[in-house]
Amino acid sequence: MAPIVSIQNLTKSYASGFQALKGVSLDIEEGEILALLGPNGAGKTTMISIICGIVMPSGGRVTVAGHDVVKDFRATREIIGLVPQELTLDAFETVFNTVAFSRGLHGKKPDPAMIERILRDLSLWDKKDTMLRQLSGGMRRRVLIAKALSYEPKVLFLDEPTAGVDVALRKDMWQLVERLRASGVTIILTTHYIEEAEEIADRIGVINKGEILLVEEKAALMQKLGRKTLTVELAEPVAVVPETLAPFNLRIGSEGRTLIYDYETSGERTGITGLLSAIAQEGFRLKDVSTQQSTLEDIFVELVGEAK
Numbered sequence: 001m002a003p004i005v006s007i008q009n010l011t012k013s014y015a016s017g018f019q020a021l022k023g024v025s026l027d028i029e030e031g032e033i034l035a036l037l038g039p040n041g042a043g044k045t046t047m048i049s050i051i052c053g054i055v056m057p058s059g060g061r062v063t064v065a066g067h068d069v070v071k072d073f074r075a076t077r078e079i080i081g082l083v084p085q086e087l088t089l090d091a092f093e094t095v096f097n098t099v100a101f102s103r104g105l106h107g108k109k110p111d112p113a114m115i116e117r118i119l120r121d122l123s124l125w126d127k128k129d130t131m132l133r134q135l136s137g138g139m140r141r142r143v144l145i146a147k148a149l150s151y152e153p154k155v156l157f158l159d160e161p162t163a164g165v166d167v168a169l170r171k172d173m174w175q176l177v178e179r180l181r182a183s184g185v186t187i188i189l190t191t192h193y194i195e196e197a198e199e200i201a202d203r204i205g206v207i208n209k210g211e212i213l214l215v216e217e218k219a220a221l222m223q224k225l226g227r228k229t230l231t232v233e234l235a236e237p238v239a240v241v242p243e244t245l246a247p248f249n250l251r252i253g254s255e256g257r258t259l260i261y262d263y264e265t266s267g268e269r270t271g272i273t274g275l276l277s278a279i280a281q282e283g284f285r286l287k288d289v290s291t292q293q294s295t296l297e298d299i300f301v302e303l304v305g306e307a308k
């Protein structure tokens, strides 16, 4: 199946001369949830803004459902919904009217029942007659999402949907994203929260300094780059690692009370058997042995660190 969003060699230099995107290529499949992870200034918002037709690219091409986002922006705007990081909402307008108006703005026929459903889904129904200026920050963010959903986009971009919101709202958002996916909406979200990508994404893209460093299925990513550490707790502390254990590149932890071994989970041989028998031959008495799996956070920090 053709990708719903296709990004080919996209570049963007701002008027200041700053190159925010340096040739990004990425295909997004219909119905998937893609999380874009990257540090501040990586180019995430720039990329989303180009796809949504808000920022002009300097080079390359983006198509959405086969339509070019520059040449055919009317068609692509009908398909795309954007929930920006923040937006100045009309402070004196009510929640219901704001959301209904957003639907009209996108050329869709009024559908009060649908607006009601969206507001109920986002726990905003009891606030439907409240003026926006009276809402909390988290509620306003829900309104931004309701606005984007009001015109039934096929592809939804969420730019840091849960930045600065409380845990309960974050969980609500995740559930909402899951429901949207179930209804066939393709979702692209940017986030600083690795936990968020880990929780809801099918695929994860890592972007840094205007370049995509990697795009992978979440599960494959965890496995491919996954490392584990084995911690051996000793009955008596050691000061140095004995010569015979040198090939294992052990680290000493907890003031000599532990030996720490890093190994690849994907490798055919982990080296654990050899290590444990070498430790036994050295005459160490073991108190405990434990292993720890590396997290997506470790992977991310390593990738972004390497690219520096």
Ligand SMILES: Nc1ncnc2c1ncn2[C@@H]1O[C@H](COP(=O)(O)OP(=O)(O)OP(=O)(O)O)[C@@H](O)[C@H]1O
Pocket (backbone or CB within 6 Å): 014, 015, 016, 018, 019, 020, 038, 039, 040, 041, 042, 043, 044, 045, 046, 047
């Ligand atoms: N209008 C502009 N003019 C000049 N430079 C800009 C402009 N907009 C963004 N930039 C620069 O482009 C780079 C990428 O910004 P962008 O907002 O795309 O990053 P981001 O990954 O979304 O970051 P964050 O996580 O902080 O939102 C930054 O260095 C930013 O300062």
